[in-house]
Amino acid sequence: GAGVSQSPRYKVAKRGQDVALRCDPISGHVSLFWYQQALGQGPEFLTYFQNEAQLDKSGLPSDRFFAERPEGSVSTLKIQRTQQEDSAVYLCASSLGRGIIYEQYFGPGTRLTVT
Amino acid sequence: AQSVTQLGSHVSVSEGALVLLRCNYSSSVPPYLFWYVQYPNQGLQLLLKYTSAATLVKGINGFEAEFKKSETSFHLTKPSAHMSDAAEYFCAVSEEGMDTGRRALTFGSGTRLQVQP
Numbered sequence: 001g002a003g004v005s006q007s008p009r010y011k012v013a014k015r016g017q018d019v020a021l022r023c024d025p026i027s028g029h030v031s032l033f034w035y036q037q038a039l040g041q042g043p044e045f046l047t048y049f050q051n052e053a054q055l056d057k058s059g060l061p062s063d064r065f066f067a068e069r070p071e072g073s074v075s076t077l078k079i080q081r082t083q084q085e086d087s088a089v090y091l092c093a094s095s096l097g098r099g100i101i102y103e104q105y106f107g108p109g110t111r112l113t114v115t
Numbered sequence: 116a117q118s119v120t121q122l123g124s125h126v127s128v129s130e131g132a133l134v135l136l137r138c139n140y141s142s143s144v145p146p147y148l149f150w151y152v153q154y155p156n157q158g159l160q161l162l163l164k165y166t167s168a169a170t171l172v173k174g175i176n177g178f179e180a181e182f183k184k185s186e187t188s189f190h191l192t193k194p195s196a197h198m199s200d201a202a203e204y205f206c207a208v209s210e211e212g213m214d215t216g217r218r219a220l221t222f223g224s225g226t227r228l229q230v231q232p
Contacts, residue, residue, distance in 0.1 A: 042222030
C-alpha cells in the first residue's frame with residue numbers, strides 16, 4: 001500500500017468494553033510499533049514487533065493491553081475492559097528494517113474515546 | 116534512561132521570520148535524534164534525523180537541525196516561516212547501541228508552532 005493505514009479512525013467505547021484496533025503496515029516492512037498519544041503529549045511507546053515476534057512489550061500499561069501480529073504483517077492492538085484513562089490516539093508505525101536508521105512511517109492513528 | 120525535553124509548548128512567529136524550536140536530550144550513549152511534524156488528524160512525518168554523520172542535518176521543507184554534543188541539544192530551525200509550517204513538532208531520541216532489542220523512539224511533549232500572517 002501507499003502508507004500505513006489504521007482502522008477504525010475513531011472509536012467510542014463505553015467503560016468496560018473491549019476494543020480492537022487494526023494496523024496495516026507498509027508491505028514488506030519488518031518492524032512494527034504501537035504508540036499511545038494522550039491529548040497534548042508526545043507519543044509513548046507501547047510495543048514492538050519484528051515480523052511476527054513481539055520483541056518488546058515493556059510499554060504496555062497493564063495486562064488489559066494485548067497486541068499481536070500473527071503473520072508478520074497486519075497487527076491488532078486489543079484493550080480489554082476499557083477505562084477512561086485509555087482515551088488517547090493510538091499510533092502504529094512500520095519500518096523496512098531492524099535498525100533505528102530505518103525510518104518509521106506512521107499511520108494516521110485511531111482516536112479512542114472511553115465514556 | 117533516555118529522555119527528551121522540548122522547551123516551549125507553544126511558539127508563535129510571523130510569516131517570514133526565523134523558526135527556532137528547542138530540543139535537549141538525555142542519553143547514556145551517543146543517540147540517534149529525530150524531528151517529526153504532525154498536522155491535524157494526520158500521522159507523524161519525519162522532517163530530519165541525526166545518525167552520527169554530519170552534525171548539521173538538513174531536512175524537508177527547508178528545516179535543519181544541528182547536533183551539539185556539548186549542549187546535548189538538537190534544535191530545529193528554518194530561516195523563513197511559511198503559513199503551511201503551522202503544526203505540532205516533536206523531537207525524539209533512540210539509542211541504537213544498547214543491546215535491548217528496543218528500537219522504539221522516545222518523544223518529547225511537542226511544540227505547537229503558530230505562524231501569524
